[in-house]
Structures are given as structure tokens and as C-alpha cells.
Amino acid sequence: MRVIVVGAGEVGSNIAASLESDHHVAVVDTDGDRVEELTYSRDVLAIRGDGTAIGTLREANIADADLVIASTDIDETNIVVCGAAKAVGDPFTIARVRQTTLLRTWERSTGAFGVDFMVCTDLQTAETIVRIAGLPGAHDVETFADGLVRMAEFEIGPESPIAGETVSAADRFESLTFAALLREDAVVVPRGETVIRAGDAAVVIGSEASVRAFASALTPAPALEDANEVVIVGGTKIGVQTARLLEAEGFESRLIERDHERARELAERLPGTLVLESDATDIDFLVREHVAESDIVIAALESDEKNLLVSLLAKRIGVERTIGVVEFGEYVDLFETVGIDVAVNPRLVTAEEITRFTRRRRTENVAMLESDRAEVLEIEIDADSVLFERSIQSAMADLPEGVVVGAISRAGELITPRGETVVEGGDHVVLFVDTAVLDAVTDAV
Known part of the structure; x- marks a missing residue:
């Protein structure tokens, strides 16, 4: 597939890195x-120019x-790029935007603005935060097989x-598979x-109940459904x-602005959120408002440092778990080391969603782990698959x-895979795959 990426910032560069091994990729940016x-670091055609220009x-x-x-970082530019591309060709177009109003307008009219698929950074980031908050101790969470299968990563x-x-000693949960250890x-x-x-x-795959039980055994931190209170700091768009x-x-959180x-x-x-007007960096305010009694604090201010x-x-006054928005990807590991339990980078979330969409065109669903070091794929098995009507051990x-077979969904029921389990046509199989062998695996299954 021939792909043109307009915008070589953190989002565009991550997308190009994810696609370069499988596709012919050209990247356009105004920054020389x-x-x-990119010319010297990636196997892509890098072009200096204005992506809105036909030339x-x-x-x-x-x-x-x-x-x-x-x-690019400008919503209107991205929409114009898609319109210009449609004017001189017939590619499938994807636009990244931050304004949810543009997303809602696009959703009401198929193909509006010349955009075939739109990704809203703020909404994607918020969804990621809520998904992670829903599972104690998790750094990444995805669902597969219409919610029947859950994948989670835990430090x-x-x-x-x-x-x-040993893995055999730790594997004491029904319907759970240890898929990988990222070491x-x-x-x-x-x-x-x-x-x-x-x-x-540790990357585990299994039923929602088993993954939740595993999470609870790892940490005393509460899941969202068990939390007495969630505090959001920052009335930003993500907040x-x-x-x-x-x-x-159905959660009544508090938001500090x-x-x-x-x-x-x-x-x-x-209407369902209690909004408090104050500076959340004022520790006297945090103590006075009993923020220490909250289970989860979500830091969504516009400054990474804040x-x-x-x-x-929040940690100092006794909050169990913190989730913070970190705009600069290079800060993520550092911030998680010194104070934030889980750092969520909006640009990386967006890049992964766009890359996931391109992969989903040949699979049912995809989750990318650790900046694409590995992927979890959901694939419907047909007669061309190496798994078709074979035991897992044989295949x-x-x-x-x-490669690890993490779970099997058959007619709406979850099957925990074992070596003797025979995969049938129509099964949805959830696979953990090291990115190094991704091409060979997707060709085979």
C-alpha cells in the first residue's frame, strides 16, 4: 500500500515508523x-513542502x-489536506483533529470535508484514561471479541x-493466559x-473477570467501579x-479548575460533575477538600510539569493512584518513574489509533504495546489460516x-486455549505477536 503522511511531528513520525516495514511511505512536512x-532515520520518502498544496x-x-x-497540529490544515488529496486522487483519507465539534460534524455526514476517517485526539485520550482507570494497576487495557476478551499490561x-x-505459580486465575513479559x-x-x-x-489475556482478579491480586489500588471518588484536575478539553x-x-467525579x-x-x-474553583497545586486546598480520600486523581492540566x-x-497526601496527561512523549518514562502512576501521551494515543485503523483493515481488532514492540490481534479464522481445524500445539x-494464542471466542463464548484445543472456522482468535514476526504471522493466519 502507498501511504502519504502529512505532518512529521510526534504523531506523524510514529505513524511512519509503524508503517514503513509493510508499505511505501512518503512523509511531508514544512520543517526542513x-x-x-526522517531521510536518514527511516525507510521513507521525506519531502519538504506544504501538504495542502497540489504540487x-x-x-x-x-x-x-x-x-x-x-x-499536523492544526485541525483545519488536516481537513484541507484531505480535501486536496480527494481533488487530485482517490485515496482513503484520515484526519487527526483535536476539536470534538469537528468530529461530531463529520460523523453526521459520511465523507464530510473529504475525510473518510477522523480521529479526535482529546476524545481518544479521555477514552484511554477511563479505560486504564477501570483496571487497578494497569498501564494499558484493550478489549476484544465484543468485550468478551480483555488484554492488559501491568508493571x-x-x-x-x-x-x-514462576509463570506456572503465578497463573492461578481461571481463563487467563500469560501472553508475554516485556523485559x-x-x-x-x-x-x-x-x-x-x-x-x-506482564501482558495477560483472558476474561474480564479473570483479568480483574489478577489486577486485584497485584495491587490494592481500587478499580474505577470500586472507587469512592475520582478527582480530575484541569478543565482542559481532555479533562x-x-x-x-x-x-x-454513572460516576460523579469532582473537577478542579x-x-x-x-x-x-x-x-x-x-451536570453530573462537581466543579470546584481553585488551584490544585495548593496543598492546603487539597487537604481542606479531602482530596486525599479520593481513590484516583487524573491530572489533565495543559502543562506537563504541573x-x-x-x-x-496527590501521592504525598495519600491518594492511591494517579493518572497524568503528558504532552511530550520523551517525558513519559521519566514522569512514571518519579511520580505519575500512569502517564498518557495524547500524540502517541492518536498515532496508535491511526496505525491500529490501518491494520484493522485486515484484522478484526488490534492493540499496540510499548510503542509497537508487540501487538495483540483479533483474527477470524477461515480455511486459509494455518490454525484452521488444527490443535494449537500442532499449528x-x-x-x-x-506468538501466543491468548484467547478464543466461539459463538459468543470464551475458550481458554490449551495445547490440545482445536481451532474451528469462524472462531475469533486473539493472538499476542512480537512485532519482529508480525508479517509472517499475519500472512499465515
Whole structure:
């Protein structure tokens, strides 16, 4: 597939990196330094120019393009890019936007603005926050098979009850599969005798109940459904979207906003949320308002540094769990090390959603882990699959190392895979796949 990515910032660069091995990718940006960096670091055609200009799109070979992804930081520019692409070619177009009003307008009219698929950064980020908040201790959460199967990633700390245990000893939950251990730069496909180390990230796949039980065994932190109170700090667009999603799920959260006019506006727009006007970096206010009694604090201010400060203050007064928005991807690991339990980067969330959509065109669903070090795929099995009407043990002999069958959905029922389990046509199989063998696996299954 021939892909043109317009915008070589954090979003566009991540998308290009995810697609370069499988597709012919051209990246367009007005910044000469970014273009030069991509030229030497990625297997892509990097072009300096304006992606809204017909001449630039022609230089990127728009006539033969199958997909155009507009990923600059300006919503209107992305929409114009898609319209221009449609004017001189017939590619599938994807636009990244931050304004939910544009998303709602596009949803009401198929193909509006010349956009075939639209991703809203703020909404995607809020959905990610709520999904992670719903599972204690999780750093990443996705659902498969119409909600029947849950995948989650957990950091194993030195105090974790399973640190130092073998996988067979730790696997004491029904309908749960240890899919992988992400260990430093390695992806370890665990066997029964594999020892789980502190510092590993454990990826598990199974029923919602089993994954939740596993999470509860790892940490005393409450899940969203068990939380007595959730506090959102910051009336930003991401903060507001998070509050709305929580309202939709029946939770009455509190939102702290410093600006008087913004606080009044949000109090009217969020009837199910208690809006407090104050500075959340004021520890006296946090103590006075009993924020320490809340179970989860979500830091959604516009400054990464302030989100870190709020998280540190929340931890200091006794909050169990903090989730923070971190705009600069290079800060994520640092912030998680020094104070935020889970850092969510909106640009990375958007890049993963767009890349996930391109992969979904040949699979039912996709989750990307650790900046695409591994993927979890949901695939419907047909007669062309190496798994068709074979036991898992037999079929795995024809698949490369780095693949784990995590779960099987058959006619709406969950089947926990074992070596002797026979996969049938029409089954939905959830696979963990090391990215290094992704092409070989998708071709085989």
C-alpha cells in the first residue's frame, strides 16, 4: 500500500515508523530539519513542502496513493489536506483533529470535508484514561471479541506478590493466559518455568473477570467501579471529555479548575460533575477538600510539569493512584518513574489509533504495546489460516517464535486455549505477536 503522511511531528513520525516495514511511505512536512532527520532515520520518502498544496501532493505521488494521513497540529490544515488529496486522487483519507465539534460534524455526514476517517485526539485520550482507570494497576487495557476478551499490561514492581515467582505459580486465575513479559528491550514468551522479575511488564489475556482478579491480586489500588471518588484536575478539553465519559458510566467525579469563568461554564456543561474553583497545586486546598480520600486523581492540566506536580502532591497526601496527561512523549518514562502512576501521551494515543485503523483493515481488532514492540490481534479464522481445524500445539509448529494464542471466542463464548484445543472456522482468535514476526504471522493466519 502507498501511504502519504502529512505532518512529521510526534504523531506523524510514529505513524511512519509503524508503517514503513509493510508499505511505501512518503512523509511531508514544512520543517526542513524534521524532513532531514526522517531521510536518514527511516525507510521513507521525506519531502519538504506544504501538504495542502497540489504540487506537493503530486511530488509525493498522490495519483498512486492508497492512503493519505493528515497529522499536523492544526485541525483545519488536516481537513484541507484531505480535501486536496480527494481533488487530485482517490485515496482513503484520515484526519487527526483535536476539536470534538469537528468530529461530531463529520460523523453526521459520511465523507464530510473529504475525510473518510477522523480521529479526535482529546476524545481518544479521555477514552484511554477511563479505560486504564477501570483496571487497578494497569498501564494499558484493550478489549476484544465484543468485550468478551480483555488484554492488559501491568508493571511488576519489587514489592509485587508475583515478582520472583514462576509463570506456572503465578497463573492461578481461571481463563487467563500469560501472553508475554516485556523485559528491557526483549519480548519474552513465557513458559511455565519462566521466572517473573521485578521491572517486567506482564501482558495477560483472558476474561474480564479473570483479568480483574489478577489486577486485584497485584495491587490494592481500587478499580474505577470500586472507587469512592475520582478527582480530575484541569478543565482542559481532555479533562472535560474525561468527566463526560465518567458521567456516562454513572460516576460523579469532582473537577478542579482554577479560572473563574471556565469553572462556571463547566459547572453548567457537566451536570453530573462537581466543579470546584481553585488551584490544585495548593496543598492546603487539597487537604481542606479531602482530596486525599479520593481513590484516583487524573491530572489533565495543559502543562506537563504541573501535571507532575499535582500527581506528586496527590501521592504525598495519600491518594492511591494517579493518572497524568503528558504532552511530550520523551517525558513519559521519566514522569512514571518519579511520580505519575500512569502517564498518557495524547500524540502517541492518536498515532496508535491511526496505525491500529490501518491494520484493522485486515484484522478484526488490534492493540499496540510499548510503542509497537508487540501487538495483540483479533483474527477470524477461515480455511486459509494455518490454525484452521488444527490443535494449537500442532499449528504453533508452523508459526515463528514470538506468538501466543491468548484467547478464543466461539459463538459468543470464551475458550481458554490449551495445547490440545482445536481451532474451528469462524472462531475469533486473539493472538499476542512480537512485532519482529508480525508479517509472517499475519500472512499465515
